[in-house]
Amino acid sequence: MSSATELLTAPIAKVLAVAQQAKFFRGLADPSRLAILEALRSGTLSVSEIVAATGLSQPNASNHLRCLSECGLVAGEPRGRFVYYRLTDPRIDELLALVGELLEGTARSVDSCENYRAD
């Protein structure tokens, strides 16, 4: 795994910033979580709506939502029996749009990445 112990030459502050960014991108680096975020780009949704939109199992969606929530990507607001989730920052939408554009141009080269399964 990626150990901070290997990054000894860099200043502490930079290591921390990098670790934080890595954690942030990890929130985005899973198809299920991206599907959730994609669904939330069009507006606030309850967990069951997210489950319906993504096809994820309820416990699985709940787990991913917890991660996304703790990572600050989404926020959940309980209303009665429901919990409504939304993107916390419009720049997350920007980010997804930027990457969407980026990948339209580099689709082929990214597809050829064999290090990770397509899943």
Next chain:
Amino acid sequence: MSSATELLTAPIAKVLAVAQQAKFFRGLADPSRLAILEALRSGTLSVSEIVAATGLSQPNASNHLRCLSECGLVAGEPRGRFVYYRLTDPRIDELLALVGELLEGTARSVDSCENYRAD
């Protein structure tokens, strides 16, 4: 792991786009790879320069570079005994800048994400 089999309700094209984005973000979701990208933001570097800048072991850096390269984030050009790597797209720099800004504001909430170890 994230299985496309769980995302049955979404259109195929969207599933593929999401999988591609997830793969892209996975390239960014590791402190070692981010350290490499961060080093490359200031310009082209050879592998040994990257090793020196990040403190990664040579085989480890090489492996991460292969992934980054196959994912289209960096490109390597052999020149004699050296291979010089650079970011393939200026928008990758944009992306990192955007996320940097984003995290300056949400630093505390992201730090509280306990789903993944700080590494």
Next chain:
DNA sequence: GTAATATATCACTAGGAACTGATATGTCGA
């Protein structure tokens, strides 16, 4: 109060991926 619904949590499993150390390939200089 009791049943039904919405969400979260738990125990568990399987499969990846990030390391390390050793080794292979390839290129330059003497």
Next chain:
DNA sequence: TCGACATATCAGTTCCTAGTGATATATTAC
């Protein structure tokens, strides 16, 4: 050609994490 250097690949280990199914908690409706 031979030794030194730069990079890539291989084998193997450890740990993480996404998934499942069962269950707990909480809120509404009857």
